[in-house]
Amino acid sequence: MISAPVISAPPATAGRHPAGExxxxxxxxxxxxxxxxxxxxxxxxxxxxxxxxxxxxxxxxxxxxxxxxxxxxxxxxxxxxxxxxxxxxxxxxxxxxxxxxxxxxxxxxxxxxxxxxxxxxxxxxxPHPLLLPALERRLSEAGVRPGAPDTALVLVSAGSSDARANAVIADLASAWTARPSWAAPGFHEGGAGRWWEVVPAYASAAGPTPAEAVASLRAAGAPRVAVAPYLLAPGFFADKVRRDTLAAGADVVADVLGPSxxxxxxxxxxxxxxxxxxxxxxxx
Incomplete structure (x- = not known):
């Protein structure tokens, strides 16, 4: 078994670089x-x-x-x-x-x-703290006000056979539910509240699927459901997520993260x- 040196990046302030670097x-x-x-x-x-x-x-x-x-x-x-x-x-x-x-x-x-x-x-x-503002940027571009209390979110990742990777997405969804909008200034006008709920979903290898998560939120009475793809680029998964979640009753599907x-x-x-x-x- 080959292995590479895994170097954990220490926390840093986004956009700032240490003196000399x-x-x-x-x-x-x-x-x-x-x-x-x-x-x-x-x-x-x-x-x-x-x-x-x-x-x-x-x-x-x-x-x-x-x-x-x-x-x-x-x-x-x-x-x-x-x-x-x-x-x-x-x-x-x-x-x-x-x-x-x-x-x-x-x-x-x-x-x-x-x-x-x-x-x-x-x-x-x-995971990185700036990825939540990036997700909210894409939602805002799709017409979803960040932190809209009448909107439930489905946070969709590609999914993995590694339970640790899936747990990262579940933790991210919990953090997003627990606090007001993470969006940075300039994304939207007006104050941001808390989402109705944020639930994780996985496009492969784990459950719930994105369509199942949308259906579950609808059954729980969510007034509006938006889908936030935690995906870097368009392709098979992004297309399937959009198609399946809209068919399951999602109101909006945001774009992938892309070059944000x-x-x-x-x-x-x-x-x-x-x-x-x-x-x-x-x-x-």
């Missing part, structure tokens, strides 16, 4: 190689590239390369080609099979090509956190 985020900085899952749907790669283009715009001069674990090039080994050092960052919203197994395997392939390669290994994008400003901040924060650690050689 800011300069490293521009020209001459350690390159960033962002690794997404990959999809047969071309919209997924287009969304990943749009996110990374916004990262480049936010940090001019920073070399940012994309890689995909499946369904198309470049592979991680191809993206790392020619680099002596890099920050490898998983563009994944939970830590599960892909970050624990697939990515270490891809790193091992890269080492087979270049035994001198050193990497700083970042953590997955989620919050995700750009999270990517840069994870990158900066990885820079605090010494590089390590890719495990064999």
């Amino acid at each position: 800011g300069a490293r985020l521009g020209r001459g900085a350690v390159p960033l190689v962002a690794v997404a899952h990959g999809s047969r749907d071309p919209r997924a790669a287009a969304t990943v590239e749009a996110l990374l283009e916004r990262v480049r715009q936010a940090r001019p001069g920073l070399t940012v390369r994309s890689a995909y674990l499946d369904h198309g090039p470049p592979t991680l080994a191809q993206a790392l080609h020619g680099l002596r050092e890099a920050v490898v960052l998983p563009l994944l919203l939970t830590e599960a099979y892909h970050s624990r197994v697939d990515l270490p395997a891809a790193l091992a392939e890269a080492r087979a090509r270049d035994s001198l390669l050193r990497v700083r290994y970042g953590t997955t994008l989620g 400003p919050e995700l750009v901040e999270v990517v840069l924060e994870r990158y900066t956190s990885a820079l605090r650690h010494e590089p390590v050689r890719v495990p064999a």
